[in-house]
Amino acid sequence: xxxxxxxxxxxxxxxxxxxxxxxxxxxxxxxxxxxxxxxxxxxxxxxxxxxxxxxxxxxxxxxxxxxxxxxxxxxxxxxxxxxxxxxxxxxxxxxxxxxxxxxx
Numbered sequence: 001x002x003x004x005x006x007x008x009x010x011x012x013x014x015x016x017x018x019x020x021x022x023x024x025x026x027x028x029x030x031x032x033x034x035x036x037x038x039x040x041x042x043x044x045x046x047x048x049x050x051x052x053x054x055x056x057x058x059x060x061x062x063x064x065x066x067x068x069x070x071x072x073x074x075x076x077x078x079x080x081x082x083x084x085x086x087x088x089x090x091x092x093x094x095x096x097x098x099x100x101x102x103x104x
Contacts, residue, residue, distance in 0.1 A: 020103065032091040034092035035068045035091050036090045045071070048084060051080060057070075067088075070086040
C-alpha cells in the first residue's frame with residue numbers, strides 16, 4: 001500500500017479520552033503523558049519534497065525520559081531519514097493543557 005496523505009482517522013473525544021485514560025492508568029503520576037511540537041517545526045517536515053505525512057516513533061532519551069521522534073514519510077512508506085527529524089518536544093508534564101478529558 002502506498003501512502004496518499006489521507007491516512008489516519010478522526011475519532012470521537014469519548015474514544016480518545018478513554019484511550020488516553022487507559023494509558024495514564026498504567027503510569028506513575030509524574031510520568032510524561034504527551035508531548036508538543038510547534039506548528040512551524042511540523043511544517044518543516046511536511047513541506048519537504050515528496051513528504052506524505054509524519055511518522056512518530058516512541059523512544060527513551062539518554063536521561064531515561066520518554067520522547068517522541070517525528071520524521072517525514074514518503075508515499076512508498078519510507079522514512080525521510082536524510083531530512084528533518086524532530087525531537088525535544090515539550091513534555092506534558094509540565095507543559096500541559098488545562099485539565100480536560102484527554103489529560104486528567
